[in-house]
Amino acid sequence: MAELKTNDRITLVGGGSVKIKKELGRGGQGIVYLVDMNGKDMALKWYLNAPDNYFYTNLNNNILNGAPSDAFLWPKALTERQCGSYGYVMDLRPKNYFEFGNFLMAKAKFASFDAMLNAAMKICNGFMMLHRFGYSYQDLNDGNFFIDPKTGDVLICDNDNVMPQGEKSGIMGKARYMAPEVVAGGIPDKYSDRYSLSVILFMLFYANHPLEGAKVVACPCMTEAYEKKFYGSEAVFIYNPNDKSNLPVRGIHQNVIRRWPVLPAVLRETFTREFSEEMLRNPQKRMIEQNWEKLIATLRDRLVICPNCKGETFIEEDKNTCMDCGKTIDITLKLKLGARTLYLTEGTNLYIDHDNMADVQVLRDASAGMLLLKNLSPDATWTAETPSGKLKAVAPGEMMPVKAGIKVSFNQSTKGEITDNH
Amino acid sequence: MSLLDETVEIPRRTMTLFFVIDTSGSMAGSKIGAVNDAVVNVLPMLEEISAENPDAEIKVAALEFSTTCNWLYSEPKPANEFVWQDVQASALTSLGAACKELASKLSRSGFMKAASGSFAPAIILLSDGAPTDDFESGLATLKQNNWFKAAIKVAIAIGDDADKDVLTQFTGTNEAVFTVHNIDALKQIIRVVAVTSSQIGSKSSTAGDTTKQEQVIAEVKSAVDNIGGAEVASAPASTASYDDWD
């Protein structure tokens, strides 16, 4: 074991060094220190027992290749081997980010569904990029995500087990998040990452575990042998339509019981499929991140502000009552974007693309009794075409009226039309 | 109120950490003082582990045994509610009776009745001597108990007079018996064993087929290398099978 002390200097591969300021915390594999690197505060993860050469080389490769996306708190510099071990430097995590576990324990709460969807989108996008880079994450669990409850921005930590797809880091993962085939002894890969991702997303939306219902809670003592059954060979989704043995239990699985019927049907359908026996057993059939992104974009399109209670609610094909106040919401005015339908109510933010920046805000001009669209983009000027064929530019920060028949080009590729048809 | 405001804490299984402490006459003085000090200091750490652990709530139970045996509280308590009362040393070493007492509480009608279920408990036995009662029959009763079979069992032998065979029988393997030769090592190892056992269920594991007890032993071993005055024996670990739980 090689602990470091304040003012110790640790040299970096490729030159330079960091100076230890203080300990930030410790985990299973090592200690994280606050360090000074060229006058900037950074975090150093220092291994108590130096992992092998392969791990060191892999870490170095990951640093050279750079982060797959800005969602990752990616290793930035590798230390030379010294003091009996080594470590890597990464950015510090800002204070307003909370571990996902804090959300599960209701110590941190999303400020809005808007923020929750941002978090889901950022997580999916992060893993899409990671897999696109040819990596697998291997150890995806609730401890890896830090989320800003206000905005839903996400930082993905613990990126030291990230390996080229198909290669083995030695880590199996964490119980409750491991894919059934890994529980059964298989090697984690991008397909098992996708299973863990679906568990994380389920827990993000429903705040309970997808496989923990009556059957699992009835087990008095969760031993390794039972873990292998309930999360592996005999896993049953709590809302499996063909097997009701593991339904959530009132008084225990309160969140999912409350949210399952209220959140949109597409979400229920997706999870029911992703946790079906077929998907549990066939890793290659699991939904790819890109389709998760599409699903989240769909949910976003349906999220509106209720004009009555000003709370958020989801509009569905057959349902336009508010999930909070129960009042019917007027959804006559819509923006059609290809196959997508976005509902226009006062206060609603619209997301045109998949990044986590709202592009349009719906406002009301009280004196004219009319809704307006405000261009939230920092740089893109829209072009609006009126029903009579006039072209108008809507610069960033400017507004345009919501009138049926107006066509809007938000950018080169995205063109929409305001309608009041059903 | 909005749906998000209504969110409640996800149900957590309970992991009970049992301290089974020899308070016979030979423990008098600095040994018992060190035990008291170590446990008092480890409780806030357990509280923190529990507070940040979405998988398990950690509870603590403590059984002291001398001529008779006695639970410090009549039920397992969260670490932050567990106010340690210093135990006193006197008289005999009734480990057999302690085993029977432990077996009686390792059941759903005893200490293991958490509504959201439990994880296998962790049991830390501390002793500096040899049992003066019928240990064999006490242990035989305990070994029938499924909770005990599945438990993470670790023993701390305080000094060379501790009967390591007895501790090995209790833990099922001499690898889980850690010997300490000084007060500092005793304090450190209590901390390491308690903290490691409490964290084990919520960590990523590197190997598929090791038991939690084996994982704890491996971690404690690597920590012990750095504690002066602590040592560990080595031998293959036992495996257990579980079926019935009451």
Ligand SMILES: Nc1ncnc2c1ncn2[C@@H]1O[C@H](COP(=O)(O)OP(=O)(O)OP(=O)(O)O)[C@@H](O)[C@H]1O
């Ligand atoms: N980049 C960072 N900035 C600030 N604090 C950090 C950073 N990375 C880790 N920490 C803190 O340091 C502590 C240890 O982190 P670490 O990732 O080593 O442990 P862990 O996730 O608990 O366990 P494991 O080693 O199994 O991953 C944690 O409390 C964590 O919050």
Ligand SMILES: [Mg+2]
């Ligand atoms: Mg970590």
Ligand SMILES: [Zn+2]
């Ligand atoms: Zn409403």
